Each structure stands twice: as structure tokens, then as C-alpha cells.
Amino acid sequence: MRIPESIRKFADFFSKLPGIGPRQAIRLGFYLAESGEGARAEAEKAIESLADIKICTRCFYVHDTKGELCEICSDSSRDQSTVAIIEKETDLMSLENIGKFKGVYLVIGDIRKKSILEPGQKLRLQSLKARLKELPPSTSSGQSGGKAKEIIIAVNPTSVGNINAAAIADELKGSTEKITRLGIGIPSGGEIEFADAETLGGAMERRT
Amino acid sequence: MRIPESIRKFADFFSKLPGIGPRQAIRLGFYLAESGEGARAEAEKAIESLADIKICTRCFYVHDTKGELCEICSDSSRDQSTVAIIEKETDLMSLENIGKFKGVYLVIGDIRKKSILEPGQKLRLQSLKARLKELPPSTSSGQSGGKAKEIIIAVNPTSVGNINAAAIADELKGSTEKITRLGIGIPSGGEIEFADAETLGGAMERRT
Numbered sequence: 001m002r003i004p005e006s007i008r009k010f011a012d013f014f015s016k017l018p019g020i021g022p023r024q025a026i027r028l029g030f031y032l033a034e035s036g037e038g039a040r041a042e043a044e045k046a047i048e049s050l051a052d053i054k055i056c057t058r059c060f061y062v063h064d065t066k067g068e069l070c071e072i073c074s075d076s077s078r079d080q081s082t083v084a085i086i087e088k089e090t091d092l093m094s095l096e097n098i099g100k101f102k103g104v105y106l107v108i109g110d111i112r113k114k115s116i117l118e119p120g121q122k123l124r125l126q127s128l129k130a131r132l133k134e135l136p137p138s139t140s141s142g143q144s145g146g147k148a149k150e151i152i153i154a155v156n157p158t159s160v161g162n163i164n165a166a167a168i169a170d171e172l173k174g175s176t177e178k179i180t181r182l183g184i185g186i187p188s189g190g191e192i193e194f195a196d197a198e199t200l201g202g203a204m205e206r207r208t
Numbered sequence: 209m210r211i212p213e214s215i216r217k218f219a220d221f222f223s224k225l226p227g228i229g230p231r232q233a234i235r236l237g238f239y240l241a242e243s244g245e246g247a248r249a250e251a252e253k254a255i256e257s258l259a260d261i262k263i264c265t266r267c268f269y270v271h272d273t274k275g276e277l278c279e280i281c282s283d284s285s286r287d288q289s290t291v292a293i294i295e296k297e298t299d300l301m302s303l304e305n306i307g308k309f310k311g312v313y314l315v316i317g318d319i320r321k322k323s324i325l326e327p328g329q330k331l332r333l334q335s336l337k338a339r340l341k342e343l344p345p346s347t348s349s350g351q352s353g354g355k356a357k358e359i360i361i362a363v364n365p366t367s368v369g370n371i372n373a374a375a376i377a378d379e380l381k382g383s384t385e386k387i388t389r390l391g392i393g394i395p396s397g398g399e400i401e402f403a404d405a406e407t408l409g410g411a412m413e414r415r416t
Contacts, residue, residue, distance in 0.1 A: 002279065003301070004272035006257040013254040018239050023298065024227050030297040031226050033258040033270050034317075040259065044252045046221040049214040051248065053241040062241050064212035071210065089238040090231065093211070109242075 007033060018110065058131065060107040060124055062089055072096075072104055079103045081135050083128065083176075084152040085168060087111055091154065103150075111155060111164045117171070125171050132175045148176035157184055157198075215241060226318065266339065268315040268332055270297055280304075280312055287311045289343050291336065291384075292360040293376060295319055299362065311358075319363060319372045325379070333379050340383045356384035365392055365406075 007029035015025035032040055053062050056070035063070035082103030086092050092105050106128045108121045137145035153168050155161040169179045184202025186195050215237035223233035240248055261270050264278035271278035280286055290311030294300050300313050314336050316329045345353035361376050363369040377387045392410025394403050
């Protein structure tokens, strides 16, 4: 079946975006082609408005606050010596929403299936290491400074995530007292019957 | 967690598109915000180019051929008296890809959960009825003309789809010799264990 050329072009671009497969991209193309000039203008405006956005020079989170730093990095009540390393902004949002984490973040960007730590990601880790070196000694925890208290490598516990987590840990091992990852276990509301061996093993180990 | 305003606006629009949920829309917003001016310009261009597209005046399929009719409607080898009614263009593509259907189509557009046959969809069915009335008598099938040989209501066999299929059948009952729907059964490669009662019942009835 021949697809109209402009839909093909639209789909070629949009299927490269995260979470949009080739079929969905075609579907979206047909939908926007049908919805008329107004909807398309609105879509273009929505994309254009993203130009207002800045990237935090410290944690690389996308933000629109006045300064160079994002809300979290410029919040003096956050513990600068505890750092969660996350893949993407939406993971940061998920972690912020539970309200349990009082440290700061480092967004390293999408982990690709084909490579371990891309050059851009290594640069972000370098900038984290440089920032950790500047940490003052903490009187409360008796720390000598220049190191993080804890780095939580909060990437997905998939095989690709695990490989990259190991590489990140390797990169940062001299810069922190402790390196942790999120706990593996049965998701709340999930069923033991459908959990794979690794999940169930993690749940057993971390039983409470 | 506060989301930057322009990402919120972007997500508001894009989460209204088919198959994009609020979370994915936010994710896309962050992604396009991060990917820089070039990627955003490309996205806007891809959307703009959809303006070239026409809608077939007979079957309402989106196309970019020269005439008023799409490739299928203007193909004289297709049987104009067998009509498949489908929801969306991608369904048409799926049916065309199997290469077994030699009739023509009517795209009625997305079936909504909240209503049965929207005004626009009724208009499309009216235009189909008008077109069927013009059908010449067929000597091979001994038909008197003015009616379709068969109308296949190829909407999804979901509860909403079934309600709408019944409404479509009702609307078209005077305009066709036969009204059919796609067969329910175990999907190829699927497992009997996970099939629900209706699927399994359909598979039993249609056993070969």
C-alpha cells in the first residue's frame, strides 16, 4: 500500500522520537493531515514554544526559571552531596512526585541499546565529578569533603540499564562514599505469579 | 513537580492526539526541548507538509494523487459493490497489505467512546448510500443494481466497536445484500490460554 509522500516524511521524522513507533507515526500523520490547518498550526506553535526552555548547567534538567540553575539545584535545602543519576526528565519528575528524595540529580540522557555511555553522557559525569570535588566537609556526617555521600544510579533495571549502571559506577567510584541502585521487587499491585526470576529474587532479598 | 510552562502547553496539545498519553506527551516535550532548534524546525516542516494532502471525495481516504479520487477508488479493477467500512487510514493500509480484498472502502473516522455515530460519520454513511444507489445492475451476480453486494463492517471487535457496528448496520440495511464483520478468533501466534471467552467462542464457531 502506497502512503502519501508527505505522510511518509512526517512519519520518518516522528518515528525517531522516543516512544513513537513507525505505525503510530503514520497514524499521527493521517490524523494531523485530516484535522486541518488549525490543528497543524497549533502543533507547530506548541513545538516552537519549546525554544523558551533552558537546560540547567548543573544537573542538565530542562527548566524555565530565571537563573542558570533549575529549581532543584538552586534550592539550598536540597542535599548537594546526595545525587540521583537518572536517564530522562520524566524519571526526575516521577522521583520528585514521591517526595522522598532530598538530594539533587544528574540527568544523563537516554541510554542507547547500542553503546555504553556515549561521549555526551561521559561529559555530564565529568561535570558531576568536578562539582563533587568542590563539596565542603560536612560536620554532621563527619565527611572530609570533596566527595558525595551517596550516588543513586536510578537507571532502569534492564540488561542495557545494568551494563550502563556498572559503567557509571566505575566512572564515579572515586567521587562518592557509597553507590546504590533502586531496589528490585514486585511492583505494588503486581502479581507474584507473573514476576520473573530476577524480580522475585530481588523481592526475596529485600523483603521487609 | 512543576513542569516548565511551554512543555505543559506542548503536552496539552500532543496528548490529545491518538495513541499519545499525557506522560508520553510530556516526555516528547522534554525530548524536543532538548534536541535543539534544528530538530524542532524539522518537526514543524513535517507537520506543514501535511497540508499537501487531499481527502478522497468518495471513500474519505487521505491521498496525494492528482485527481479527486484516491488510488483505490479510481482503480477500475476494484469491485465498487463490495465496501469495507473502516475507522482509520491505517486500518485501510493493514487490509490492503494482505492483498485479499478487491472491493473499495469507506473511512468513517475514529469511533469515540462517548457517542454512537457522530454527525460527521453519519454524513459519510449517507454519501455511501447515495453512491450505492448509482450502482449498475451486475449481470454476473444477477443483481438488480442500486445496492452493494456486501458491506464488511471492519471496526474493532471491542464493546464500543460492536455498538457502533450495530448502528452502522442499521443505517445501511436497505443498501446492501449482505452485511458482515471480520471473524473473531485466536490471533495467529497467540495462546489459547490467554484468550477471553468471546475470542475462544468465536474461534470455536469459525473452526476450519
